[in-house]
Amino acid sequence: MIFTVLIPLLLACFVPFISKFKHQIHTGVFVFFIPLVIFLYFIQFIGLGFEPIRHTYSWIPSLGVNFDFYLDGLSLLFALLISGIGALVVLYSIYYLDRSERLGHFYVYLLMFMSAMLGVVLSDNVFVLYTFWELTSISSFLLIGYWHFKEKSRYGALKSMIITIFGGLSMFGGFSLLTVISGTTSIQSMIANVDVILDSPYMPLALGFILLGAFTKSAQFPFHIWLPDAMEAPTPVSAYLHSATMVKAGLYLVARFSPVFGTYEWFFIIVSIVGIITLCWASYMAVHQTDLKAILAFSTISQLGMIMAMLGFGTKAAIFAAVFHILNHATFKGSLFMVAGTVDHETGTRDIRKLGGLLTFMPITATLALFGTFSMAGIPLPFLNGFYSKELFFESTLDLQGAGAIASVLADIIPYLAVFGSIFTFVYSLYFLFGTFGGKTQFDKLPVKPHEAPIGMLASPIILVLGVILIGLFPSAVNGTFIAHAAEAVYGEEVVKDIEFWHGWDAPAFQMSLVVVGIGTVLTATRTRWNRVYRFLPGKLSVNKVYDGIMDKLDTYSRKITTFYMTGSLRLYMAIILSTIVIVTVSFMLATGGFTIDFGNLASVTIIDLAVALVITAAAIGTIFAKKNVAAILIAGVAGYGVSLLFVIYRAPDLALTQLVVETVSVALFLLCFYHLPDLKKQHEPLHTKTTNTIVSVGFGAMMTLIGISAHSSDWFGTISDYFVETSKPLGGGNNIVNVILVDMRGLDTLFEITVLGIAVLAIYTLIKLKTDKGGK
Amino acid sequence: MEFIILILSGVLFAAAIYNLLQKQLLRLIIGSVLLSHGAHLFLLTMGKLKRGNPPILTEGVSDYTDPLPQALILTSIVISFGITSLLLVLAYRTAKENDTDNMEQLRGNENE
């Protein structure tokens, strides 16, 4: 099974070479065989006695991250869709994409996606699933940005990436949480240990994280906004990723985790509400679109919402219907996207306001559209698969029973909302069909004279429409062989369901269908009269604006915030750094009782000590008030000499000597460098700057003193110095202990101290010699 | 006595930081020099003051001042000296090159 996932990815590496010959033979011809072979491989699993299969390959076993491929009914359904529709889409693309396009790129991305998507549906390991999940987002990003010279493509690509990767990361968080709770990375093991998960207080959080992933990927309200913009991708991509497969990954995820969360009340509430709202809102909005692909995009969103809602219902009937509709939707929506692409290709526009009357020029395309739209609309005809699943949907809304208060209210409203959404589904389906093919042809508005597409381009939609009809005519053929298996994988026990066309006039679901058809027809006929309603709803409301606003604010606010403190002013930086250190350190000192003071064991004080200390203090403060360069330097020098005096007093002759030399050289250097620079100016600073400076500096100094006093007073251990005193002569061979330490015990310090000096000398030399690197790189 | 030196070190720190918060390069450098004085005095005090003789072995003396802090300070003094020298030249060149010794005029902008 791993080969089905790896083959597209591996072969993608060869595509750039093959595409060098694209002028002799279209690259798609080679690529076509890859999904075809995979499809044939998966076909062998269809059958009544199907049992799940598991293949495991290790990747990072010590982290529990392995390629655990698990093929059950649900995965099989998706794998067939991915490879089957994939083959048809590649076939279609051979005619759709001109050889002058960058075909190599296109097919590499497409194959990358195919691998990724197969990986998503076959992985039992949550982290591998996540890996493939992100790869689908990435390939989707690249495909949407395929024509990246268009501003809209770039916008759409970025939007889809931001939203889906946002969801992906959230899902990753959810998976990590589930792993921590359950101690396993395998979804099937999680299902087996569902009690542990349900008992955890973090279960709702994990659910929320995972649902965010599913909702963003499956374009559920309010995250649906990326999908319409994703229509900038070439049409085969829209048909494949953005209708048949990738956007269903979210559904797959919810279905996959139904056995884990299904019994939790809020799972029902959230998933159903989001699904139903998406269904209603998107089908309502679809009628308002003018671009054929935009209509289909909103239509896809609403259908995804419908399936999502059914997964939320979680009843046996609902899940069966959901799974069935995943298949049906792939067939009719795939064909419709190809129809839209064909129309675009042959007329040069997708604007429904410019189209119309194409029936006479493109009869085959029109026929295909007819089947596709009628199936989508759920018109009660026995050869349309869409009707069956739509009716199963209605049925499932009727037998809902909510456990809690919210849930039961919800259960009561859902059937009405379902009918509402379906009415608009009906309206946009017919709008799409008649707007394009009915009415008069507007030759003056069409860039190209319309004509029927070549047969190769029609082949794929024809096959899909045949699928629509065949499933419609023989629903039980797919039912027992794999729909039931898929539903069983979601529901947890065997799902037996007969799909029948006729339930009698009094079947409530059928009555709902009739209402949909009735009102829908009226609304379609009077569309131009009531479409003013869009001025009020959505009117100026738009989730897109929220997205644009967030991205925009992200830019402006990050700039504002950053330029607010990253001013380039060293003073500000120092002030913030210092006050942070003071505040946090002092808080810690208070919190841990860090201050101790012990007046015992102190050295005696003499007048000389005091005098020197006072001189240093005066000099240190004096530097602040000095007005001349020379004066400031000399005053600082006084402090330095004072310190060496202290070293003498405190029995550190080596230090005193070194300090004396260093101080003298420093003062000389100071004078050398700063004699020629402008003199110190009087401090023209506002009072509040001075006040802050004073507070910060005094605060810091005080803090250091307090810590110093406490450190001095915390005398728990003897120092290691006694050892140095003892061994200096016998082992170190010197009387001056400090020197012995420096050259022997801590010789490494000294070696690198000299290194520091050496580097400094080199650096100074470089600084002086290498003034400006003129003509440099 | 130690406390007096600790307070002195604190004062050196405070004065140093006050200088570091100024605009003119020279003041900043003076600040950093004072800072190193403060640090070294702190370190010296941590080895206790005036306990015994200077750490040079002498016949008949067994009581010596803690030599380790002195060794550490010595290393640190040399290093500070290296940095200060570099800083001086650097500051001088910066001031010449940018025609100002005022840090507030050395802020810069985004695309450089």
Next chain:
Amino acid sequence: MSNLAVLPIIIPLIAGIILAFFPKKLTLVRTLTKLFIIGNLAVVSYIVWQVFNHGAIILETGDWAAPYGIVIVADQLSVLLALTTNIVAAACAFYAPYSLSDRKEKYYFYSFFFFLISGVSGAFLTGDIFNLFVFFEVLLMASYALIVLGGDKVQLRESVKYVFINLFSSMLFVTAVGFLYGTVGTVNMAQIAQRVQEVDQQGVLTTIGILLFFVFAVKAALFPLYYWMPKSYVVPNPVISALFGALLTKVGIYSIIRVFSLIFIHKIELTHEVFIWIAGLSMIFGIFGALSTNNIKLIIAYNIIPAIGFILMGIGVFNQDAVSGAIYYLIHDMVIKASLFLLVGTIAYAAGTSDLQKFNGLLHYYPFLGWLLFVSGFILAGIPPFSGFIGKLLLLKGSLAAEEIAIVIIALLSSLLILYSIMKIFIRGFWGEKDASFEPKSIKGRTAPVVVLLAISVFMGIGAEFIYPSVESISKYLLDPANYINAVLEG
């Protein structure tokens, strides 16, 4: 045998000194540089092999027994970081001749380069806290020299700020070491740890610990102490930025890992909890910084901050998974940051500007460069199956197990924004119309080092099984300080 441990410090030192004698003979200098760095890499690899198979190497310098002399402690963490340092350095050494002007190379670039490596390796390997200070100074001094190399106005200006802030933190470091000596009477880290444990980190010790934390946090560029960093990492040549971005801040965060897994671990509920908050704020403000600018080099520089935040998050949470994650992330970030700085430097060179508003459609001329950037973006953001993902996975698992939910959410959101900040460069700079008037420049030799580094990153993700067990053993080792203490004091 144990003298091996000092070689990663001494070899670069010697190399730096030798190269300082004939800086003008560029061909010779370049050849020697490559030989030295490859040689050093080989030696370090051998040490890594030794350490992972036969345990930590403890070298008591000058044969003065610990805790009296300076010990070099080549344990698994140290040598792994030294190895990464040398890998990154090797990539930079091969990149440098293409990117630096001959004049800069002649003015001791390679010597400074080796001194920097010596200082960094020393900081990783030393077991003595004052010696750590000395190595800090070595690497800082080398970095001061590198940052002003060329002496442009801008460079001078930013380096002054850089030097001042680092000088301040160095002095604070000396003082804090002094305080520590005043309380526990030693500078040997193992013994400090032992003694701090004996008195249960009472009294002023936690305060001193926090002071040390800030010393390191300034170097590590953590919130809110990173102001010096973005600009000063941008102004020098890309190869220098790469060295800085990959190594300097990492020495800071390494020191935090070391000190707060070995010494100050007895008030975790206070100290480490604060780290988590600082980590979160670093992520937020760092990524805001990256989003605030159109300067592509600055975008990368700002991205250092959230990465350090991720590592600190692991230390803050302080359990097996989180610490493993922090270490994994640390190594990952050293490699990817170096490659990103080199890459962006190349892009800026190819485009003739680092202002994102001034170029587009580069993919038409430099497709390879574009895809390298694209992949780097995902590596950096921790998208699987690359190296960042493994670190992030561990960090997440650790934090969730510790019920630190808020930091997890911040981490996930900032991952998204990190990706956005890089993809912005790809979308705006590489996608778009072909600019016919554009004259492409040759970028010969500049991509190979980047490719090698990216390949390592990819391997660290896909081949995590080869690396993770080592990282796991490091974090087990770190979580029980007795390992380190016994190795040094009784070994």
